[in-house]
Amino acid sequence: MGxxxxxxxxxxxxxxxxxxxxxxxxxxNIDRSIxxxxxxxxxxxxxxxxxxxxxGKVHRIPYISDVGHFQYIKQLDTFFANHQExxxxxSHMDKxxxxxxxxxxxAGIPNRxxxxxxxxxxxxxxAKFYKWYAGKHILPNATKLLACSNQAAKWLFKxxxxxxxxLKNGIECERFKFSPKIRGEIRAELKVxxxxxxxxxxxxxxxxxxxxxxxxxxxxxxxxxxNSKLILVGxxxxxxxxxxxxxxxxxxxxxEFLGVRSDVDHLLQAFxxxxxxxxxxxxxxxxIEAQGAGLPCLISDSITQxxxxxxxxxxxxxxxxxxxxxxxxxxxxxxxxQRFLSVPVLSKKGYDIxxxxxxxxxxxxxxxx
Numbered sequence: 575m576g577x578x579x580x581x582x583x584x585x586x587x588x589x590x591x592x593x594x595x596x597x598x599x600x601x602x603n604i605d606r607s608i609x610x611x612x613x614x615x616x617x618x619x620x621x622x623x624x625x626x627x628x629x630g631k632v633h634r635i636p637y638i639s640d641v642g643h644f645q646y647i648k649q650l651d652t653f654f655a656n657h658q659e660x661x662x663x664x665s666h667m668d669k670x671x672x673x674x675x676x677x678x679x680x681a682g683i684p685n686r687x688x689x690x691x692x693x694x695x696x697x698x699x700x701a702k703f704y705k706w707y708a709g710k711h712i713l714p715n716a717t718k719l720l721a722c723s724n725q726a727a728k729w730l731f732k733x734x735x736x737x738x739x740x741l742k743n744g745i746e747c748e749r750f751k752f753s754p755k756i757r758g759e760i761r762a763e764l765k766v767x768x769x770x771x772x773x774x775x776x777x778x779x780x781x782x783x784x785x786x787x788x789x790x791x792x793x794x795x796x797x798x799x800x801n802s803k804l805i806l807v808g809x810x811x812x813x814x815x816x817x818x819x820x821x822x823x824x825x826x827x828x829x830e831f832l833g834v835r836s837d838v839d840h841l842l843q844a845f846x847x848x849x850x851x852x853x854x855x856x857x858x859x860x861x862i863e864a865q866g867a868g869l870p871c872l873i874s875d876s877i878t879q880x881x882x883x884x885x886x887x888x889x890x891x892x893x894x895x896x897x898x899x900x901x902x903x904x905x906x907x908x909x910x911x912q913r914f915l916s917v918p919v920l921s922k923k924g925y926d927i928x929x930x931x932x933x934x935x936x937x938x939x940x941x942x943x
Contacts, residue, residue, distance in 0.1 A: 578610040579942055582657070584665040584674050586637060588619030590808075590834055591778060592859045593666045593691040596722075596743050601628065603746070603931040609938055612660075614653065614674075616640075620834070633657075638670075643704075650674060654681035661685055661942055664720075668692050668730060672711030679715045685941050688712045690721040690730035690738070693878070694854035696782055718941060723857040725878040739937065743859045744930030747917040749839040750866030757913075760844035764805065764830065771802035771908040774845035774869075776838055776860045777852075779810030784851045784874070784893060786819060791849070791899050793823050798904040804829045807841060842867040846911045847903065850874065851893050857881055861888070866920055868913040872902060883923055885916050 588594050598621050601611045611630045615622075616637035625632055635653055638646040654663075654677050662685040663678045665671035675686040695702045712730065719738035721727035727738035766772060773792065777783040785806070792804045806816075806829065813831070820829045835841060838860070842848070848864040850873040857878055864871050865883045873881070875890040882888040891899050920926060 578606060578608055579662070579938060580610045580612055580660060581938060582612050582614055582633075582660040582663045584614045584663060584667060584671070586667065587615050587617040588613060588621035588625065588632070590620060592743070592856070593689075594619070594621065595859055596691075597666070598624070599744065599746060599927045600931045600934055601625070601630070603927050604935050609935050647673065647677065650677035651680060654678050654683060658682070662938060663687065664689060666691060669695065669705040669709030669712070672708040672715065675715035676711045685718065686716050687718045687720055687941075688716040688730070689741075690719075690726040691856040692854065693723075693725050693729045693856055694782070696780065721856070723878045723880045725880070726856040741934060741937075742924045742930055743857050743862055744925050744927035745859065745863050745866055745920070746839075747866055747920050747926050750842060750863050751917050752868040752913045753843055756840050757843040760840050764803070764844060766803055766844075767801075769801060769908060771799045771847070771906060772805060772845050773802065773847045773849055773903070774805045774807070774841065775849055776807040776841075776863075777850070777858075778808050779813040779816055781812065782853050782855070783808075783810075784853050785812060785816045787851045787893055787896070788849060789816065789819050789823065789825070789829070791851075791896055791903070792829070793825065794896075794900045795903045796825070796828060799906075799908075802828070802908075805832060805841070805845065806830065807832045807835050807838060809834045838863065839867070842869055845869055846908050847872065847906060849899075849903075850877070851891075851899070852877060853893065855881075862920070862925055865916055866925075868916050870906075870911065872899060883916070883919055883925070885919055887916070 614633045622632045635649040660683055663683050664687040665674045666689050671688045678686045695705050713734055719731050720741050721738045722743050727735040731738055779785060796802060820826055842864055848869045848871045850861055852874050855877045857880055861871055861881050865885055865887050871888045874893050
């Protein structure tokens with residue numbers, strides 16, 4: 575058998591974001607004798623070492639915010655001119671993919687994929703204007719369109735969204751299967767008893783995730799559930815601001831910041847409730863994972879309905895009204911929260927990473943012919 579087909583994935587860095595976690599899940603489960611992943615990044619990432627161990631290469635160029643527009647374009651052009659071995663470039667940078675794919679096209683790379691993982695832009699007015707400009711280059715330069723949800727496809731590809739293939743944000747279902755044993759171990763580690771209500775959130779401390787809203791809600795919930803804890807998993811630019819707000823509300827003893835964790839599958843077992851009040855999302859992998867663990871989820875109604883696996887675990891609430899969230903959480907009785915196995919349902923709905931990786935492998939094989 576010949577060498578595997580090498581796919582170049584373009585991201586800012588390979589840290590534990592939603593798109594990056596999905597990419598690593600795909601990479602671990604794809605047949606690497608047929609398909610091999612390489613990465614073009616701008617910053618060091620937590621997954622770099624694992625990528626190298628699995629036979630992948632991590633290339634790096636400076637990011638636009640460090641070197642400016644013209645130098646970034648020059649770096650992209652130089653990179654693709656020097657790496658003609660890649661026949662498929664798969665970009666995960668939402669609107670910024672336009673600049674990446676334009677450079678790939680100029681270098682004569684035949685297959686150029688734009689993958690939408692979101693439904694909105696982050697950043698200042700100037701940043702959003704620049705991303706709008708970059709995004710205008712996607713459709714003229716992409717040969718294939720992928721998205722994590724229909725909503726994400728409509729946002730990035732507008733009137734061409736129906737041409738996008740929906741690649742579901744699959745997870746390693748077996749890892750998230752509810753385990754009373756693991757639940758007991760993690761709750762012991764967190765120093766909480768069986769009667770405590772544990773509210774959890776997993777996500778980067780950035781504007782879209784709306785952590786401030788979460789803290790405001792918890793400030794009221796604790797009045798009814800004094801024996802409760804809020805567990806926040808992740809890192810990001812707004813971490814210190816959120817810690818400061820927790821301190822201001824005298825919640826330091828009740829809110830635990832766990833940082834970036836590699837054992838989210840275990841942590842979810844210990845939670846009683848998963849709260850996700852994002853302003854916007856593509857299709858959040860963590861909400862799929864929470865359902866995989868049989869965990870009740872209260873999420874923002876700005877998130878696509880496609881995330882609901884039909885397990886009666888997801889409830890949507892408006893972020894314009896804190897009170898409805900507070901009242902719903904107040905009614906929860908920790909000792910009556912039921913957990914059950916939801917792995918077969920996730921597989922049936924197409925969210926098993928084994929199926930997703932096979933779908934992507936077949937997609938690459940067809941594209942490369």
